[in-house]
Every structure is written in C-alpha cells, then in structure tokens.
Amino acid sequence: MLISSKMQSPKLMINHCKNVQYHWKQVSGSVRTSAASHLHSSSVQCSTTSGDDYQYFHKSKTPSMHFQKSLLRLPIPDLDKTCTRYLRSQEAILTPEEYSQTQQIVAKFKDGPGADLQAKLKLKDKANKHTSYITGPWFNMYLSDRVPVVLNYNPFMAFTPETRPGYSHPVIRASNMLVSSLRFMKTLRDSVLEPVVYHLNPAKTDTDLFRRITRWTPSAIAAYSAYAFKAFPLDMSQFVNLFNSTRVPEQDKDRLKSDPKASHMLIMKNGHFYVFDVFDRDGNILSPAHIHACVSYIYNDETPPPKHSIAIFSSENRNTWASCRAELLAAGNEAAIETIDTAAFNIVFDDVEVGMDPTKMYHTFLHGNGKNRWFDKSFSLVFTADGQVALNFEHSWGDGVAVMSYINALTKDVGERPFIHPDSQPATIDASQLVQRLEFNLTPSLEGAIDRAHQQYVQNTSALQVDVLESKAMGKKHCKKQKVSPDAIMQLGFQAAYYMQNGEAVASYESCSTSAFKHGRTETIRPATLETLEFSKAVSKTQLPSNSELRALIQECSKVHGNLTKEAAMGQGFDRHLFGMRKIAESEGGELPALYTDPAYAKINHVIISTSTLPSTAIGFGGFAPVVRDGFGVGYQIQDDALGLVVSSYPPHRDGAGFIECAQKAYSIIHQVISS
Known part of the structure; x- marks a missing residue:
C-alpha cells in the first residue's frame, strides 16, 4: 500500500x-447537457461571493508549477548496489539454503542479463527526460490490474473529530469542507497555490x-x-488529477479521465447521485449560503434507495465493470455517467453512526455497503450520520503527497475560518431547481449484474477483520528522547510481533515518497532486516537477554532502518529498479532472467506485512486491506505521547487479534528497555 x-x-x-x-437536481430530473458546461439553465439566481479573500486560499506570486x-530526475541506482540491497533484504526472510541459491542467481544476473537490462533502462530514461523511469510502468501496473479497486487499492484516512459544538452536523461539516475544497481547487486551477x-x-x-x-x-x-x-x-504532477478526475474501466487496461473545466459537484445519498454547480459561468465559487442550501436539500431528500444502484459496479472486477459500463452507455446513460466522471469530487452521506468505534469507522470508510460509493472517483469524502468523515481515494493517479497537501490545507481552512456556522441559514433559493438527481435506464441484464456484484461485494467485505491497538505507554517524544527513530520503533514492533506469533520473518513493506524528484512516486522500505530478526528472536526467548544487550539491538535496528529510509527517499531502494528492468524484459518477450523466476523473488514480493503511515495532526487514523490473502494491512501512527495501529486481516488465513496481542507485548518490552 x-x-x-x-x-x-x-x-x-x-x-x-x-x-x-x-x-x-433537480430531484425528478435528468442531466440535460454535457458535464463540462453548467448543469442548470433555470432563472434561479446563483449567488457568488466575489473577492479574492473568499475565492482563494491565497494568491502565491510564485506559480504553482514554477519548480x-x-x-x-529520479536516479537509476547502480546495479551492483541494487543487487547488494536485494540480497541483504532476502537474507532476513530466506532459509540458508534458499539464500545460497538466490545469491548464485543474483551473481549471474548482475554480470549477464542484468547489465544488459540496466543499459536499456538508462537509454530509455535518457530518451524520456520529461518524466521518470518508473512513471509509465507504475501507471500501467495500476491501470492494468483487473482486481476490484475496493479492498485491493483504495485506502482511507479518517479526519480527526470536529469538537466545536454544532459544527459536526453532517450538513454543516460537509458544507464547510466543500467550500474550503473549492477554494483550494480554484487556487490550484488558477496556478496561485503556493508550490509545495x-x-x-x-x-x-x-x-x-x-x-x-x-x-x-x-x-x-x-x-x-x-x-x-x-x-x-516537491513534484506536483499528481495535483492535476486531484479534482474533476476519475478512473474509467476498460477491457484489460483502464484509463484516467479529467475535465478541468467542469463546474459541478457530486453528492451521493441512499444510493442516489446528485449533482449541482459550484462555480458560476465566470469560474467563481458560488456563495457559502448557496452551497449550504444545495447540500442541505440533498441531505434532507427522503427519496427511498433505488432497488438497483449502479454504484456497486465501481466495486467490480475491472473487466466486468468495463462490460457493464459499455452496456450502461448503450442504454442511454452517457450524459449521466459523464457527469459523474467529471464532477469536482464526491461527497457521500451515509445513514450510519460510528461514534468513536475505530472498527465501525474502518469498515464504513474503507468499503461501506457498496451501494453508496463511487470508488473510481479520484477521491470521496465520506460523512457518517454523526459527523465523522474520512477521505477514500482511488490510488492509480497518485500517492500520499498530493492528498495530504489537500487534507492539511482543508483542515486548516475549515478550522480557522468556517464559512457556514450552526446558526447559518441556507440561501433563500429553490434548490430543487439547482440540484439534479441522476436517473438511469437499466436493462434486465444490468439489473442482474448489479445483483451479482452486490452478492460478491458482501462476500468479499464480510471476510475482512479489523483489530486495533492504542497505547499511551510510548510516543514520539519518548523515542526521540531515547535517541531512537519513532518510525523504526513502530516497524520493529511489527517485526517482533510477527515473529512471536509465527516464528519467522516475512516480506514486509513500508512506502516512502520519492516526490523530491520529477514524477517521483514511491519507493519501498523493507523493514524486515537481519537486525530486526535478531531482536525478534531475542525477545521471543523464555529468558530475555539483559537490557543493555536489547538496547544495543534496538539502537542498531533504528540505525539500519534510518539508512534504509534515507536510501528510499533518494530513489536508492531496489524494488522500483528491479521492477523497471523486469518491465523492459517483459516487453521484449522471451524467457525472463532467472532472478525474476526465482521463488525468492516471488516470496519477497508476496508482502505479508504491508504498512503505511501518514504523520499529520489532521488525520486520526487510516487503513487499507491486506495486499495478499494471508497478509496483514497495518495502518499506524505514532503521536507525541501515544502510538496506535489498526490491523486488517482475512481469517482464518491470519489472526489479527493475535498479532495485536504480540505487538502490545513487543512495545511493552521496547518501552521498558529504552526507558531503563
């Protein structure tokens, strides 16, 4: 992840x-024109609040894309160093016999086909100086995968709760977040968003x-x-697909579609799709009271859920969804689908209360019931009936940097200057003339496909288990005081927990941004090392070693993890490099080099412990499903005085509760050792 x-x-x-x-919507209406133009042509007055102070977050004198x-450019690592890093990571998860075999394979690769592929990769990179060597293959990997995006790719990030009285009401919170999002969007559109x-x-x-x-x-x-x-x-190329963007299902390979001129917003409620303009014809954001009126109208609309909602299609296998989309278009739904595709983004109103229960939040924000989501949109803000909210985003177009820049700016703006208050009155307009509820023509074949998709969805999502660990025993401040990396400590806890539970080390993954480079995406940090394995074995013994011995091991683990992280941030990991060379080999046809057919290569890429963190005060927690059936999906945060992790798994393949229990034990030992 x-x-x-x-x-x-x-x-x-x-x-x-x-x-x-x-x-x-108009509630009984249908779309009358293309999404790129304005949705309403009625005589209802559309009020705009003029002035840059409302229209923009700020007006940077430095153009957004100036840098x-x-x-x-993202560097191509030295082949010798890649092979050394690959072997070091493999040694932690292979048996001595397996490792010896892999050593021989890597040696032959380095001096043979690897050198040839390295030269070809460099030539290709030299011919494409406008981008990075990983960009094309990485987009192709995402867009060619046929598995559903829900559970397999889309993650969520839950915003911290709104604590101001009255501001957590879904209409108030959604209206404020929409207005602030539009301010961010217009600032970006007009190239006056300050460069990151x-x-x-x-x-x-x-x-x-x-x-x-x-x-x-x-x-x-x-x-x-x-x-x-x-x-x-930092690279800002991903910001282009943040708004007015969607992933379009097509046979064998999807495509990304965007329309930066579109002026409307999408809101989903009870499986219905509602759209309304949020910009006037001059590209100005409509007034807060106007937007408040439209959002309130949709939230209070009591139209019963449709018997068959097309929303479930976005949870399907991509080829199946592509076939259903083609049938939808042939049945006369082109304008409606176009309107969904090009909307600024998606707001979802769910009729469910989650309170402060992280497990309920997790299931709601990651997948819900499938009837009130459109997983293909660049992102959706999902609101519960009690005002909790999370962002769920489609992953092919971008990673955490663009999303987190938006989230942090959004949270700051809503917190400092909300435009709608608990006592605010919506504009006195006839919102029924401005809001359209999309209607769809469904054939019996499509209705059957919806039923089948929902059955499969329930089966898939009901298999997911979520377990949570929250601890105030140790936090970022304490780790830094003890001169160990907080992230290294979190990752060491995962490694020790897995070893305590299963008696081995396995392929593990932590993502690291390479956005300091043009069109950089991510590189992999491999947290399972020889050092973490040694510590894991030590703390799994009946008789623990001395505190001084354990502390030395922890310090070494922290040092090694820090070096791996720096290498990854500099584009000096081995994963993307080997991936890029493999894609060249595949494009040439014929037999792949032995390194790529070695069972060890499959083993290290079968990621059992997939982890990710988003260090931001705007985010309470986040999560995603395991990337393999017998794996764990670990979303984690370490705050100043606390740590937390949310672990997803698919029983009986993995025991998430047992993993959490072992993690609690591991962190207890680590805390005791570094504090002594």
Whole structure:
C-alpha cells in the first residue's frame, strides 16, 4: 500500500545537490447537457461571493508549477548496489539454503542479463527526460490490474473529530469542507497555490526572501535556486488529477479521465447521485449560503434507495465493470455517467453512526455497503450520520503527497475560518431547481449484474477483520528522547510481533515518497532486516537477554532502518529498479532472467506485512486491506505521547487479534528497555 507521504530529512539530498546549487437536481430530473458546461439553465439566481479573500486560499506570486520543470530526475541506482540491497533484504526472510541459491542467481544476473537490462533502462530514461523511469510502468501496473479497486487499492484516512459544538452536523461539516475544497481547487486551477516545498530549516528558508529569489529565477533552473537554500520543491504532477478526475474501466487496461473545466459537484445519498454547480459561468465559487442550501436539500431528500444502484459496479472486477459500463452507455446513460466522471469530487452521506468505534469507522470508510460509493472517483469524502468523515481515494493517479497537501490545507481552512456556522441559514433559493438527481435506464441484464456484484461485494467485505491497538505507554517524544527513530520503533514492533506469533520473518513493506524528484512516486522500505530478526528472536526467548544487550539491538535496528529510509527517499531502494528492468524484459518477450523466476523473488514480493503511515495532526487514523490473502494491512501512527495501529486481516488465513496481542507485548518490552 502506497499512501505514505513520508519525506525524509534531506542530508543525502543536500549531498546529491551540492554540485548544482547554482543552477509544483433537480430531484425528478435528468442531466440535460454535457458535464463540462453548467448543469442548470433555470432563472434561479446563483449567488457568488466575489473577492479574492473568499475565492482563494491565497494568491502565491510564485506559480504553482514554477519548480516542476527543473526538478531533479529520479536516479537509476547502480546495479551492483541494487543487487547488494536485494540480497541483504532476502537474507532476513530466506532459509540458508534458499539464500545460497538466490545469491548464485543474483551473481549471474548482475554480470549477464542484468547489465544488459540496466543499459536499456538508462537509454530509455535518457530518451524520456520529461518524466521518470518508473512513471509509465507504475501507471500501467495500476491501470492494468483487473482486481476490484475496493479492498485491493483504495485506502482511507479518517479526519480527526470536529469538537466545536454544532459544527459536526453532517450538513454543516460537509458544507464547510466543500467550500474550503473549492477554494483550494480554484487556487490550484488558477496556478496561485503556493508550490509545495520541503524546508530543511523553515526558520531560515520559509521566508519572503526565499520566495522572491526563487520566483524571479527562471523556471528552467528554479529548483536549483531552492536547493541552494537547502529547501526542496516537491513534484506536483499528481495535483492535476486531484479534482474533476476519475478512473474509467476498460477491457484489460483502464484509463484516467479529467475535465478541468467542469463546474459541478457530486453528492451521493441512499444510493442516489446528485449533482449541482459550484462555480458560476465566470469560474467563481458560488456563495457559502448557496452551497449550504444545495447540500442541505440533498441531505434532507427522503427519496427511498433505488432497488438497483449502479454504484456497486465501481466495486467490480475491472473487466466486468468495463462490460457493464459499455452496456450502461448503450442504454442511454452517457450524459449521466459523464457527469459523474467529471464532477469536482464526491461527497457521500451515509445513514450510519460510528461514534468513536475505530472498527465501525474502518469498515464504513474503507468499503461501506457498496451501494453508496463511487470508488473510481479520484477521491470521496465520506460523512457518517454523526459527523465523522474520512477521505477514500482511488490510488492509480497518485500517492500520499498530493492528498495530504489537500487534507492539511482543508483542515486548516475549515478550522480557522468556517464559512457556514450552526446558526447559518441556507440561501433563500429553490434548490430543487439547482440540484439534479441522476436517473438511469437499466436493462434486465444490468439489473442482474448489479445483483451479482452486490452478492460478491458482501462476500468479499464480510471476510475482512479489523483489530486495533492504542497505547499511551510510548510516543514520539519518548523515542526521540531515547535517541531512537519513532518510525523504526513502530516497524520493529511489527517485526517482533510477527515473529512471536509465527516464528519467522516475512516480506514486509513500508512506502516512502520519492516526490523530491520529477514524477517521483514511491519507493519501498523493507523493514524486515537481519537486525530486526535478531531482536525478534531475542525477545521471543523464555529468558530475555539483559537490557543493555536489547538496547544495543534496538539502537542498531533504528540505525539500519534510518539508512534504509534515507536510501528510499533518494530513489536508492531496489524494488522500483528491479521492477523497471523486469518491465523492459517483459516487453521484449522471451524467457525472463532467472532472478525474476526465482521463488525468492516471488516470496519477497508476496508482502505479508504491508504498512503505511501518514504523520499529520489532521488525520486520526487510516487503513487499507491486506495486499495478499494471508497478509496483514497495518495502518499506524505514532503521536507525541501515544502510538496506535489498526490491523486488517482475512481469517482464518491470519489472526489479527493475535498479532495485536504480540505487538502490545513487543512495545511493552521496547518501552521498558529504552526507558531503563
């Protein structure tokens, strides 16, 4: 799972850059026109609040994509180093006999087909300087996979609860989040969203002086002027698909579709699709009271759920969904589907209360009942009846950086200046003339397909188990005080827990952003190491070693994990490199090199412990399903004075409750050792 927005301290980035320091319804109606134009043509007055203070988050004098052209390109690692890193990771999860065999295979690969593939990869990269060597193959991997996106790809991130009295009502919270989202969207559309920059020392570089100098530096070398300040612009290419975007199912390979000129919003309730304009004809955001009126109208509409909701189709196998979509279009639903596809994003109102129960939240936000979701939209904000909210996003178009930039900005804006209050009155307009509830023509064949899809959906989602660990015994502050990496401690706990439960180490995954590079996506951190294995064996003994011995092991685990993280952030992992070479070999046909047919390669890519974290105060927790049937999906956070993880699994293949119990034991030991 690739939702991490982890951006590492760029000491290595500085070294990498030091030689270039000179150098982002109508309720009974149907859609009457294309989505790119406006949905209503009635005489109802559409009120707009003019003025930049409402229309924009801010107006950056530096264009949003100013640094994009000059970002460093994602490096292709040295083949020898990739092979060394690959073997070191394999040694932790293979038997001695398996490892010896893999060593021989890797040696032959390095001096034979690997060298040839490396040369071809470099040539291809040189011919495509506008992008990165991983971008094309990575998009193809996502879009060609035929499994449903729900449970297999789409993650969720639950926002922290709204604590201000009255502001958690779904209409108030949704209206405010919609208005703030539109402000972010317009700021991005008009290229006045401030570029995303990682400041190594914000006090010195997050300044007007930095902005003035970089703004006046030509875009062809602008990133280098930022590097000179030890500030690192991040890739913003994914922001293009954040709004007005969707994944379209097609046979064998899907495609991404967007319409940046579309002016309408999509809201789902009780399996119905509602749309309404949120921008006027001049591209200005309609007034908060106007938007409040439309949202309130939809929320209070009591139209019963349809017997057959097409929403379930977006949870289907992609080829099955592609066939159903073609049949939907042939049945006369082109305009309605187009309107869904091009909407700014999706808001979902669910008639369910989750309270503060993380398990209920998890199931609601990750999948729900399937009848009130459109999993193909770039993202959906899912609201419960008691005002909890989460973002569920389709993963092919992007990773955590663009999503988290939006989430953090959204949370800050809603928190600091909500435009709708508990005592606010919606605009005195006839919202029934402005809101359209989409109607669909369904053939008997489509109705049957909906029934089958729902049966399969219930079967798939009911198999998922969720277990939770929350502990205040240890947090980020304590780890740093003891001079160990908080993330390394979290990952060490997972490794020790699995070993306690199963007596072995297995393929594990933590995603790391490579957004410091042009069109960077993610690289894999492999948390299962020889060092974590040694610690896991030690704490699984009946008689524990001394605290000093265990502390030394923990320190070494932290050091190794830190180095792996830095390497990944610099594009120096082995996973994407081997993936890129494999794609070249596959494109040539014929027999694949032995490295790719070695059972050890399949083993390390059968990820049992898939983990991801999003360190943000805006997010309470997040989650995703295991990436393999016999695996765990571990969403985690370590806060200043607490840690938490939510573990998904598919019993009887894995025991999530047992894993949590072992993790609790592991963290207890770690805390006791580093505190002594």
